[in-house]
Amino acid sequence: MNQEKFKRRDFIGLVSKTSILGLAISPLATLADSTVPESKDSLPAEGHTFLTQPYLQHPGTDGMTIMWITARDAYSWVEYQEKGGTTKKAHAVTDGMVDANDRLHKVSLQELKPGTIYTYKVYAKEILSYEPYKITYGETIESSTYEFTTLALNPAEVSLLIMNDIHDRPQSIPQLMALNGNDPYDFVFFNGDIFDYQTDENQIIKNMINPCTTAFASTKPFMYVRGNHETRGKFARQLPAYFHNLDGGQYFSFTRGPVHFIALDTGEDKEDNHPVYAGLIDFDTYRKKQAIWLETQLKSKAYKKAKFKVVIMHIPHYHSGDGHGTLHCREVFGPLFNKYKIDLMICGHTHTYKVHPPEEGHQFPIIIGGGPKDGKRTLIKLKANERKLHLSMLADNGQEVGNYELSR
Template identity: 50%
Template sequence: METTNTRRSFITKSIAGVTGAVAAGILPLSAFAEETKSDLLTIDDSHMFLTKPYLQAPTINGMTIMWLTNLKCLNWVEFGETEKLGTKAQQVINGMMNTHSKINCVSINGLKPGTKYFYKVFSKQIVEFQPYKMTFGETINSEIYSFTTLNPDAEKVSWLVLNDIHDRPKSFEELIKINQDKPYDFVFLNGDMFDYQKDENQVINHLLNPCSFFSTEKPFLFVRGNHETRGQFSRNLYDYYCNYDNREYYSFKMGSVFTIVLDTGEDKLDTHPVYGGAVDFDKYREEQAVWLEEQMQTKAFKKAPFRVVMMHIPHFYSGEDWHGPLECRRLFGPLFDKYKIDLFIAGHTHEYGLYEPNPKHSYHFAIGGGPVTGTRTLTRIEASSKKMNLTMFKDDGSEIGQFNLDAKR
């Protein structure tokens, strides 16, 4: 039986984590919770979505769609170029569909570039799963939403940057409203969305659901801040989003811009007592430095009219004697200069700033503000093949400043 947009369709409750793509072996351990009696239910009002679908990892020919249910289900997406939909996609790993998780992630590939698609997600309750028999219950479905694949020939690409929200969920909508009706391709979350991670409810109530006013039709991309490495649930957090290459540092090209995203880790020594000897960010940053130079040696990076780096902890203007910023400066800073990036965007300091190229760095340097009203910022970037503009706004809508860059390549 199919129920369309029931009153219980999108109710906020705790959930397990969510994963990235559909390749073999990448479902997180948190997705496979031990089955209990509560997972074997009759057809009743307890079958529901916990979030609206949200978009991840956009490409010129694909999109990843994620959503969460409170029960284990057989899940799929129906999509098409009209609201009639007509095509079905599922999460399949080694020939088997994902049926043992409350975490739903479907990557749709083979789409047309720069094309609008409509989609709808479905979850069919699994009442009982025996070796030779599956019993299904109710099928629930979302509303019809839409997304547009990236256009490699687009005249412009644009995105919004938020940072240091720190468990203030209302800030997402309040800040993005400053953009008014200007178009954007995605929202980048540049770390410290939380103070620390304690459980699943926090991730849903302070990130996924607050972003749902845009994330059903515009994707968000994410990189951890130092506060995303803290708390008992911090090691589950990566289950809830899908980055390119299924890792915390990644690169992508949209339009005229080649973007590199780095995961800066913690700001203190790995040996600091607060970590209990359970972290190794020094080695992790060294690993990224090797990868970073490899990315900067690719043809796509060299030929891109604009080169952008985004990461949470800035390597200048931030705790000049703190270990994290100093390690980022040692490992990443020389490569930024050597390979001539154009723009650097960070957060972390809770003090916004725009810095022109100077003897410290050869590129434009932007730092977003903090979580408190009056210091919060929205940053908008727009780039064509010839020009790139960054504008930073305060949370009252007033403009802090701009960078206007001409293409050098």
């Protein structure tokens, strides 16, 4: 896809001197977890514009989180409504203070109805001056109108799309999404190494968020776990602020329909004492901490009750060489996967797509998605109902290059 399409003017929306009087404000919607660390590497403020369309995060049966970025500091909010219902307003509140005077915006809507379509717009009122006892506002801009659907209660089925190892090739996101055609899906999952390393905010906008909103992300949510490349570069520590994972962390678990998912952050594949990191990483301790958390998830009622158990993580602990990250994941995670009998693992990292059936060492299949180059890229489609889980892996030419099926 021609990247000239991703120009900023495509995301500006309509500028208006909008009055917010008379809107019904949903109090509980404003009290969602809303802490957003301030960006440390600002873009030049070329007028009060949207740098991204809104993108959906943290989907739930009764909530949805909406994020977006502006070129200048602003006070922001969301206006939303159930189709045919009353328009409500929600903004983010942290410790009694409404979030404002920032460019990275996050509003979590609450008390929504399950399985219901909502329409929404995002707004940003520029803050020209923020003095101790006087705040001066500028123009208010608004986005186009979008819609999303909350998750149904106890759905019988789940469907998702998985991408990995994009490596700063933004055109790959809409191209791979197009392979899905018109098949329905609930959400998209990015399984690490979407970037080569972290440089600044503009890289995140240009190479991930804007391609996502163009393809799907203003109407369908996505989730994200880091790969080893996202731990590198001067902006790596700011990266988590641009996403809102379930549980608010870099690893998490969730149940959708008959499937219980566990998403792990496998960290860096190099040793912690590697000289390129100058003593500034400690992923061995981090993975050990995750292993303790992992066992609590594997013992949980949600895990035991699920028809299918799926782990998603970037570095596979087998079939990815003998690097330190691979071997340490094998040491701290591997015995738990076998002991508690996971059904399926989905990984990336190797840039070589492959379906590895169960064998000695891993008593479950490991599916590895492809790499960033043309002819190596893949889209993984996973669908499950109460009786069957089916995974299909498509190459970037549309040909199926792998599949796996589990039955109950």
